[in-house]
Amino acid sequence: MKNKILLYIFMTTTLSVILLSCESLNDIYAPREPEEHDLLDGPIEGLTSAQQIQHLNGDLAFTDEVFTAAKGLGPVFVGNRCASCHEGDGKGHPFNGFIRFGKSDSLNNPYANFGDGRNQLQNKAIPGYAPQVLPKGAPYSLLIAPAVTGLGYLDAVSDADILAMADPDDLDGDGISGRPQYDYPPEYVTLRPNSIPKGDKYIFRFGKKAVTYDLLHQTADAYNQDMGIVSAYQPNEPYDGLPNDPEVSDKTIGDVVFYLKTLKAPIQRNQDDPKVIAGKGIFNQIQCAACHVPTLKTSYSPIETLSYKEFHPYTDLLLHDMGPDLDDGYTESYALTSEFRTPALWGLGLSKDSQGGEVFLMHDGRARSIEEAIILHGGEAENSKNKYVNLSVLEQEQLLAFLNSL
Amino acid sequence: MQKILPSTYLKTSFFIAAFLLINYGLSAQDLKFKRTVSDTTSHMLSMDANYNRPSFQIGNTGVAIGGYFEANSIYAVEDGITDGLSFQSPRMSLLLSGSISKRIKFLSEIEFEEGGKEIAIEYAAIDIAFDPLVNLRAGIIVNPIGSFNQNHDGPKYEFVERPNEAVDLLPGTFSNVGFGFYGKTYKGNWIFGYEAYLSNGFDTSIIDNESDRTSLPESKENPNRFTENFSGQPLVTTKLAIGNKKLGEVGLSYMGGQYNKLEDDGFELDTKARRVDVVAFDFNTVINLTGTAIMGEAAYVWVDVPDTYTQQFGNRQWGWFMDIVQPIVKRKILEWEDATFNFAARLDYVDFNEGKFTQTGGEIGDHMFAITPAISFRPTAQTVLRLNYRYQCQTDILKNPSVQTATWFFGISSYF
Numbered sequence: 001m002k003n004k005i006l007l008y009i010f011m012t013t014t015l016s017v018i019l020l021s022c023e024s025l026n027d028i029y030a031p032r033e034p035e036e037h038d039l040l041d042g043p044i045e046g047l048t049s050a051q052q053i054q055h056l057n058g059d060l061a062f063t064d065e066v067f068t069a070a071k072g073l074g075p076v077f078v079g080n081r082c083a084s085c086h087e088g089d090g091k092g093h094p095f096n097g098f099i100r101f102g103k104s105d106s107l108n109n110p111y112a113n114f115g116d117g118r119n120q121l122q123n124k125a126i127p128g129y130a131p132q133v134l135p136k137g138a139p140y141s142l143l144i145a146p147a148v149t150g151l152g153y154l155d156a157v158s159d160a161d162i163l164a165m166a167d168p169d170d171l172d173g174d175g176i177s178g179r180p181q182y183d184y185p186p187e188y189v190t191l192r193p194n195s196i197p198k199g200d201k202y203i204f205r206f207g208k209k210a211v212t213y214d215l216l217h218q219t220a221d222a223y224n225q226d227m228g229i230v231s232a233y234q235p236n237e238p239y240d241g242l243p244n245d246p247e248v249s250d251k252t253i254g255d256v257v258f259y260l261k262t263l264k265a266p267i268q269r270n271q272d273d274p275k276v277i278a279g280k281g282i283f284n285q286i287q288c289a290a291c292h293v294p295t296l297k298t299s300y301s302p303i304e305t306l307s308y309k310e311f312h313p314y315t316d317l318l319l320h321d322m323g324p325d326l327d328d329g330y331t332e333s334y335a336l337t338s339e340f341r342t343p344a345l346w347g348l349g350l351s352k353d354s355q356g357g358e359v360f361l362m363h364d365g366r367a368r369s370i371e372e373a374i375i376l377h378g379g380e381a382e383n384s385k386n387k388y389v390n391l392s393v394l395e396q397e398q399l400l401a402f403l404n405s406l
Numbered sequence: 407m408q409k410i411l412p413s414t415y416l417k418t419s420f421f422i423a424a425f426l427l428i429n430y431g432l433s434a435q436d437l438k439f440k441r442t443v444s445d446t447t448s449h450m451l452s453m454d455a456n457y458n459r460p461s462f463q464i465g466n467t468g469v470a471i472g473g474y475f476e477a478n479s480i481y482a483v484e485d486g487i488t489d490g491l492s493f494q495s496p497r498m499s500l501l502l503s504g505s506i507s508k509r510i511k512f513l514s515e516i517e518f519e520e521g522g523k524e525i526a527i528e529y530a531a532i533d534i535a536f537d538p539l540v541n542l543r544a545g546i547i548v549n550p551i552g553s554f555n556q557n558h559d560g561p562k563y564e565f566v567e568r569p570n571e572a573v574d575l576l577p578g579t580f581s582n583v584g585f586g587f588y589g590k591t592y593k594g595n596w597i598f599g600y601e602a603y604l605s606n607g608f609d610t611s612i613i614d615n616e617s618d619r620t621s622l623p624e625s626k627e628n629p630n631r632f633t634e635n636f637s638g639q640p641l642v643t644t645k646l647a648i649g650n651k652k653l654g655e656v657g658l659s660y661m662g663g664q665y666n667k668l669e670d671d672g673f674e675l676d677t678k679a680r681r682v683d684v685v686a687f688d689f690n691t692v693i694n695l696t697g698t699a700i701m702g703e704a705a706y707v708w709v710d711v712p713d714t715y716t717q718q719f720g721n722r723q724w725g726w727f728m729d730i731v732q733p734i735v736k737r738k739i740l741e742w743e744d745a746t747f748n749f750a751a752r753l754d755y756v757d758f759n760e761g762k763f764t765q766t767g768g769e770i771g772d773h774m775f776a777i778t779p780a781i782s783f784r785p786t787a788q789t790v791l792r793l794n795y796r797y798q799c800q801t802d803i804l805k806n807p808s809v810q811t812a813t814w815f816f817g818i819s820s821y822f
Contacts, residue, residue: 029795031810033486066616073614080716081618093804094765095717124716127610127666127676131714356768356804 037267040149040347040354041089044264046305051262058259061252062086067227072247074228075129076115076122076239082256085145085226089263090347090354092145094365098226099123101140106334111135116241119332120225129239139329139337143208144365147347147354151206152261153311154344155215156298159196159203165293165316176290176380178318181210181341183333188233189217194299205317208363209332210341215257223248261303265311266347270405279402282395286387291320291342291380314345314406323378326362338379349404370403371396451599451649452553452657452688453588456513456529459501459559460788460821468505473498476560478817485809495521497560499528509535517579526626528581539589543603546632548581550601550645551661552703553688554727555580560819564750564782566794567815569703569727570774575756576684576705577622582606582641583632597649606631607641608665608682613711613719619758619772619803620709620719622682639664639679654691660684665709680710697736702728718803720759720770727754731782742785750780759803771805774798789820 036042043055062082067073078098079085085092099121102111111119115132121140125131134140159180168179182201185191192214195202204210212218220233228238232250235243270276283289292314301307319339327338335341340363348370351359359369367373377385388396450458461472475498481491496519503513514530531545548556554572558579572578584605591598611623625631635641641663649655662683666676690701704726711721731750739745759772776798783791794815799808 030483030488030812031485034807066618068614068616069610070614077716080718084618084716084718087802087804087806093763095763095804097765125712125714126614127680127712127715128674129714353806354804356771356806358766358768360766 037269038350038353039088040147040263040266040350042264044152044262044305047262047303051258051303054255054258055262058255058257058262061256062259065252067229067247069126072229074122074124074126074239076125076131077228078120078122078124078226080227082222082227086148086354088354089149090147091351091360092365093355094142094144094360097142097144097365099134099140099142100332101134101138101330103331104139104329104337105331111138116236116238118225118238120238122225122228122238141208141328141330142364144360144363146208146343147266147351148260149263149347150265150311150313150344151215151263152301152303152306153265153296153298153309154205154313154315154317155261156301156306156309157205157296157317158194158299159192160194161296161299162203162205162317163196166318174287174290175383176287176320178291178316178320178342178380180317181205181319181333181335183211183213185213186217186220186233188220189213204333205341207332208340208343209335210317210319211333211335215260216253219253219257219260223253261306265313266350266406268312268346268405269349270401273401273405275398275401276405277402278395279398279400279405282391282399283402286391286399287384289314290384291316291318292345293342312346315342318342320381321379323380323382325376325378328364345403345406348406370400451590451597451647451655452557452690453550453590453599453601453645453647455556455559456548461501461503470503471501472821473500474559474561474819474821475499476566476817476819478566478815480566480813480815482811482813484811499559506532511535524626528579528626537589539591541588542585543588544585545583546581547584547586547603547605548579549603549605549641549643549661551576551580551643551659551684552686552705553657553690553701554578554703559821561788561790561821563729563819564731564748564780564790564792564794565729565752565778565815566792566817566819567778567796569729569752570754570756570776571703571705571725571727575622575707575723575725575758576686577624580622580625582625584640586643595651595653597647597651597655599647599649600645602642602644604640604642606635607637607639607663609636610666612665612682612709613715618718620707620711620721620723621758622684622707637664637667637679652694654689657686657688659686659688661686676712678710678712680712681708682710683708697733699731700728702726717759717761717763717770720761720772722760723756723758724760725754725756727752739785745786746782746784748780748782748784750782752776752778752780754778754798769805770803771801772803774800789818791818792816 066081073080079096085096100119101121102119103109121134122132162180166178166180168177170177181204182198183204184200185202204213206212206218212221220231223229223231224234225238229247230237230244231246231248231253237244293316294314295310295312297310298306298308319335319341321338322340329337331337361367361373362376367376374385374388459472461470463470477495479493497517499515499517501515505511511533515528517526517528527546529546529548531543531547534542550556568578582605584603586603588601609628613620615621643661645657645659647655647657664679665682666680668676684705684707686705688703692699707723709721711719729752731748733746733748735747736744754776757773759770761770763770776796778794778796780792780794796813798811801808
């Protein structure tokens with residue numbers, strides 16, 4: 001009898017696991033799904049089924065596809081998969097930081113014959129190859145990869161809206177004079193329908209110094225310059241600048257671009273916290289919002305759910321002079337060495353979840369806290385920084401609480 | 407890996423039968439099967455694994471055939487997301503052995519994984535006994551690194567999954583073409599054993615793979631493993647084991663060699679010979695008072711990764727696992743004599759990338775920890791039904807918040 005009871009207990013337990021709705025056991029034993037506002041990744045709402053499938057395909061290519069030497073990695077490279085620089089779709093970590101070098105103005109490129117002449121240092125190499133070494137005396141910047149969430153919204157902002165925020169000659173006298181980056185787009189991109197060019201140059205908006213036109217340009221560039229993966233869009237090897245057969249398909253690149261376009265905007269947390277509300281007021285009061293513009297809107301997008309939406313990135317997509325402390329003496333495109341495109345602040349409070357529990361802020365990760373990042377602001381942001389320094393301790397805490405809520 | 411249709415099972419069985427009939431001239435009279443039972447829960451030196459498997463003896467031919475089979479169901483939840491319930495048949499292994507003469511034996515294991523999608527000869531070697539301390543083994547050998555690699559049969563364990571240390575840190579199962587010597591000697595309750603082999607070794611997929619970390623690949627990942635040694639240098643594997651019939655067994659093993667190739671067809675591929683070295687420690691014991699069986703294994707791996715490569719691929723790794731099995735009931739149940747209920751638990755830990763980031767001095771992550779409580783029922787020593795719950799925390803290279811996975815397993819595994 002005892003034997004049968006034992007056997008029944010074993011079988012009943014087993015069958016319970018198999019046959020009962022496992023969903024009902026989830027609450028008891030399974031790890032909970034993180035709150036949506038604690039995650040940077042995830043798709044925007046309103047995608048069709050077909051769009052969700054393409055988003056998923058892009059996610060797999062972006063997050064999981066690891067390039068090996070056999071799949072075309074390198075031979076010189078910076079990272080071996082997209083997500084190695086954007087873990088969890090968040091900011092990068094110094095271990096996968098990258099160096100751009102060579103140009104100190106828009107006219108001369110003394111290192112046009114170095115590698116592929118693109119001025120990004122591929123500082124790692126597959127066995128048997130030597131990585132590139134920074135030429136002695138060359139001006140350079142160390143760069144940390146940005147978060148990639150919400151990029152579809154930024155991509156869909158109209159040129160007119162960007163120009164409306166620009167004030168290159170500081171006509172309003174507030175000491176802030178943002179200007180758009182204009183450059184020649186590569187042939188393979190599709191120009192935005194309501195673009196406002198200046199001659200043959202168009203407004204560029206992605207990158208630390210706004211040197212890529214759109215997300216296709218950015219993605220093809222990253223495959224090529226970061227991983228040494230050539231595509232039909234960018235067929236030259238960064239190692240020697242010579243053309244090679246595509247190592248990634250147009251479809252995969254298209255899926256990754258779609259994935260980046262359809263990543264959700266980071267969701268602000270603790271919005272009703274009085275400290276956060278007060279901090280938001282201080283953010284506006286000390287003119288942080290003059291460059292880190294809280295609210296933008298999209299124009300038409302082929303992805304219907306992105307069209308004509310208001311969103312809160314805290315950027316103006318313009319170049320600003322950030323002062324001598326952040327001036328590395330290196331520049332890209334037509335930006336000055338001290339100019340950087342305003343980075344979006346959304347997702348700032350979640351940076352530590354993609355940077356290993358710490359934060360590495362500013363273009364090169366030198367700021368180890370949000371407060372330190374504020375103090376490093378200079379140039380057009382000098383006044384705002386000084387106002388922050390002069391805030392009371394409570395006000396500073398409120399401002400930091402607000403920034404951490406983003 | 408070549409895709410194999412399920413019908414291959416039938417074909418393989420046919421060929422094995424034909425092999426037996428042709429090579430051993432079997433008559434109908436000979437084809438009487440007699441079960442030779444090994445007590446798979448008994449305490450022996452782990453190097454005896456190949457000789458300690460239950461099988462059917464075919465008449466008086468000296469030929470024995472057997473194997474084991476596993477089937478299980480799995481329900482996993484990762485950070486609140488589940489793909490639902492799945493049923494798996496991860497592997498079926500056929501064991502075939504024959505006594506060619508009194509001192510010459512042939513043993514083999516052919517493994518069919520995932521319903522025949524992969525077929526691999528895991529073991530096929532001839533043993534020639536000159537002396538109990540001097541036996542020559544040649545063929546496809548299972549490298550004696552740690553204990554689990556040679557003792558990987560599913561029915562031996564109360565856990566559906568193999569330990570991470572034995573399959574993700576060390577390659578599991580790792581077998582290669584090679585040869586060497588082994589032997590044992592006895593004195594009182596003490597047993598001493600050794601193994602020493604030279605074999606084909608690893609290749610550069612250790613640091614050039616899609617798992618995005620330094621990873622010693624299973625030998626079957628290299629399709630040329632039976633014909634070519636990638637580096638041209640032998641892989642050395644040695645093991646010393648000391649057992650005591652009352653206390654248990656400890657083993658210390660080493661495996662190492664060059665994994666890269668310096669040139670190919672006159673073209674320089676690398677400037678330096680790069681090594682992989684592994685040291686493993688294993689133990690097992692039974693506490694007589696309670697009948698508690700405890701076994702474990704720890705391994706440390708050094709890989710010479712080029713300084714110019716990415717730190718994603720670490721040059722040091724280590725990990726361990728420990729199994730505790732407590733029989734609760736052992737008696738006749740239904741028609742089964744000595745049926746056993748066990749409570750068990752397994753702890754797994756692997757650090758896939760030990761060290762600090764060059765750029766920040768911060769500790770590199772990429773480690774995992776798992777705990778697996780289990781209940782098992784063994785109607786016989788050769789068959790086990792097991793119910794496992796596994797909770798795992800996996801941290802990425804940056805030590806971002808860990809991915810947490812809870813998994814229920816129910817499975818059956820049996821020798822046949």
